Amino acid sequence: MRVILGPMEGVLDHLMREILTEINQYDLCVTEFVRVVDQLLPDHVFHRLCPELAQGSQTKSGVPVHIQLLGQDPHWMAENAVRAAGLGAKGIDINFGCPAKLVNKSKGGAALLQHPELIYQVVKACRDAVPTNVPVSAKIRLGWENPEDCFEIVSAIESAGADELTVHARTKTGGYKASEIKWEYIDKIRQKTSLPLIANGEIWDHQDALACIETTGVDSLMVCRGAFNVPNLGNVVKFNHAKMPWSDVVDLLLLYSQYEMKGDKGLYYPNRVKQWFSYLRQEYPEAKQLFQEIRTFNKAAPIVEHIESYKKDRELTA
Numbered sequence: 051m052r053v054i055l056g057p058m059e060g061v062l063d064h065l066m067r068e069i070l071t072e073i074n075q076y077d078l079c080v081t082e083f084v085r086v087v088d089q090l091l092p093d094h095v096f097h098r099l100c101p102e103l104a105q106g107s108q109t110k111s112g113v114p115v116h117i118q119l120l121g122q123d124p125h126w127m128a129e130n131a132v133r134a135a136g137l138g139a140k141g142i143d144i145n146f147g148c149p150a151k152l153v154n155k156s157k158g159g160a161a162l163l164q165h166p167e168l169i170y171q172v173v174k175a176c177r178d179a180v181p182t183n184v185p186v187s188a189k190i191r192l193g194w195e196n197p198e199d200c201f202e203i204v205s206a207i208e209s210a211g212a213d214e215l216t217v218h219a220r221t222k223t224g225g226y227k228a229s230e231i232k233w234e235y236i237d238k239i240r241q242k243t244s245l246p247l248i249a250n251g252e253i254w255d256h257q258d259a260l261a262c263i264e265t266t267g268v269d270s271l272m273v274c275r276g277a278f279n280v281p282n283l284g285n286v287v288k289f290n291h292a293k294m295p296w297s298d299v300v301d302l303l304l305l306y307s308q309y310e311m312k313g314d315k316g317l318y319y320p321n322r323v324k325q326w327f328s329y330l331r332q333e334y335p336e337a338k339q340l341f342q343e344i345r346t347f348n349k350a351a352p353i354v355e356h357i358e359s360y361k362k363d364r365e366l367t368a
Contacts, residue, residue, distance in 0.1 A: 051259065053288050054248060055079035056189075056216075056274035057118050059148070061325050064101045065309040069302060070277060071113040073294075074284030078114050080189075083145050085158070086121030090129045096137050107140040116141035116187070120148060122157045122168060124175035131176040131186070141185040142176060146203075149191070149222045160222040163194045166206040173210035185213040189250075195223040197235050201242060208245050216248040216272055226275070228252055236266040248272050254279070256290040278329030296336045300361050307354045319350040 055062070055070060057080040067079050081100045084091065097103055102115040109115060117139040121127045131142045146169055148159030162169050169188075177186045188207050193199030200217070207215055217236050224230030231252045240247055249262050250272040263269050277283045281302055282294040294302075306326070307319065324345065330337035340360060347353045 051263070051288055052077045052248075052270040053259075053284050054216075054270065054272040055113075055277060055284065056250060056272040057082050057143075057145075058274050058278075059083060059150070061278065061322070062274075063322070064099075065306065066326075067102070067109055067113075067115065068111075068309065069306055070281060070284070071109040071111045073282055073302075075288060076113050076284045078116065078141075079109070080116045080143050081118050083118045083120035083148065084130065084134070086119055086123070086126050086130045088123060088126055090126070090133060093133070093137060096134055096139075100139070103138050107138050114140040116143045116185075118143045118145055118189075119176075120145040120153065120158050122162055122172065124168075124171040127172050128175035128179040132179050135180045135184045139184065141187060142180055143216075144173060144176060144186070144188045146188055146190045147216075147218050149225060160191055160194065163191060163199065163203060163222060166199075166202045169203060170206035170210045173207050173212050177211040177213075186211075187214040187216065188212050189216040189218065191218045191220055191222050191224075192232060192235050193221045195221050197221055197232055200235055200239060204239050204243050204245065208243050212245060214246045214248065215243075216250050219249065219251040219266075233262055233265040236268055240267050246270070250274070253287060254283075256286055256288075259287040275329065278326055279333040293333070296334050297364065299330065299334060299337075300357065300364070303357055304354070304361065307350070307357065320348050320353060323353060 053076055055076045059082050084099055100115060100117050102108055107115050117134045119127055119130055134142055145159055146162050153159040173188055180186055190203055219232050219236055220230045236249050247268045248270040249266045249268045253259055253262055253271055253273050254276045259271055273283055280293050285291040327337055327341040331341060344353050344356050
């Protein structure tokens, strides 16, 4: 089984990739998207979203990192793909799956699912422009609202010469509702394409992983939201490990605090750590209480101090 740590805009930054790849045996991870509109972006944009470029486009634990691009202009997407590859990216991934309204409004992400011909042009332009040793992949949903549209979309991506395809098994209108997951469509896609596939959507534990593999016939899986609910999800999925105990999660929160404070001088830390708590609360009852205690703090220092104090209190009462 191959397990990929997927991208999550505004949450899964390089610091989080560092932590999660250190404690899990992920095979690959993908950056948050680089938004491409109508220009060649400067080097620092790629380095900001993917500092791993400075260490061979991999995390410190050796997991390869692919740079994700989002945009709809074939020429500028190709130009920026070439720049990313020139900076050392181990792979280029193109986002055709983001359901965010702001992104879709500007004809990015999932909005392109309504235009398979444009998807073809974007993928082909990138694949033709990037050196052959650098893989070019894409991520899609099953369609905008009709899952039957996936076959035309996949055909366009395959014809354009993509090296791999991640399929999030919901339509754009299906959002993230569990009831909307349609793994069986990935199996139908698999039977019609020679493209290597990665299955994505509703993989929360080892049993889900096995069920997804059985349903889809695909043994490369991508996890996203679940990796924040359970920080060691990669190993839970891959090796059926037990869920990380809460005390270890608290240690991770403090480690993340050190990384984030050092990296961005605490500027984004309050929002980022609160976002993480919104996921942890779904799996750890203790996270709900701790979140209530820190949620009114809008500066980094008091949040970190409170978590440190919380840890000491737990150790004293243990």
